[in-house]
Amino acid sequence: MARHVGMGSLITTACTLVAVLIPFVVLDPSQMLVLALLVAALLPWAVLYLRPAWGPLKFVLAGALTAVLTVSAAGTLYYRAHPVQENDVKASAPPSLAKLASRLKFLPLPGPVDHCVSFAGTGTIPAHYALVLFDRPSDSAGHYSPTSTFSYDGPAGSTPGAPGWTAPDRNIGSGDASDQNGHITIAAVLVPQDTVTFLDAFTSDSDSGQLPPAVTALGATADQLTLTRNTRNARC
Incomplete structure (x- = not known):
């Protein structure tokens, strides 16, 4: 014991x-x-x-x-x-707006271009979102002119029966003689679907149709395309 x-x-x-x-x-x-x-x-x-x-x-x-x-x-x-x-932990979280936007790209366009331009791009616009286009004067490298503003060019649409998207017949630039040989950058911005209604109403009530530089903050910029204007200024 x-x-x-x-x-x-x-x-x-x-x-x-x-x-x-x-x-x-x-x-x-x-x-x-x-x-x-x-x-x-x-x-x-x-x-x-x-x-x-x-x-x-x-x-x-x-x-x-x-x-x-x-x-x-x-x-x-x-x-x-x-x-x-x-x-x-985040594997099941939905992708961010920026990540969704990064899947949408412009197809290249030969230039110079008319005042009336049709755009196309790759990627599928996700449900409940819209891809809207804005244009703004810039230099050849895509740097916006400091005193310029955006013009709203409306939403793009999905390509019927195929992947990708299109935005046909958009008036780019002012359509004046001063556009000749000028550079314009088109910004494709992914926004919530409800934002399109706001933009449509805002621009329809605006005398100039111009939007401030901060308008792209309404969504996430998917891609940008810088174009050179020619002398043809006929509207779409």
Whole structure:
């Protein structure tokens, strides 16, 4: 009996010392949890030595408790080595407006172009959104003229029976003689469908039909196309 008690006291003392020393070791919280679980897994065996009269089931009980605590420690180690990535959490999130817009591109146009121009592009306009076009005077590199504003050229439509989109017969630029050899940049902007109604109403009530430079912030710019005007100014 004395030998059992002495051995139990020794094991208990060792467990206590380890538990006390854990906070002083340079470990992160998950490592400390693993050590604490492993130390706790030894405690049932210490109890066996202190209470030897518990009968044959004592080893079953001690073994079960040790197994549970050891598995818990192993699980903590596994999830520490395989943390949940931020991308896994966001995998089911819908794509952002900018990402949807990036799939829509202009097809190139040979130039110079008339005042009346038809556009086409690649990509599918997503449901509940619209691809609207704006034009604005620029230089040949697509840098907008500092004092210029946007003109609204309306929404594009999906190509019937095929991928892509079209925007036929759009009046680009002012249509004046001053447009000759000038550069105009067309911006395709993906916006929520309701925004088209707002733009249609706003431009129809406007005397000039011009929109401020910040209008593209209503959505996400999908693509830009810089064109050179010729001398043909007939309207669509």
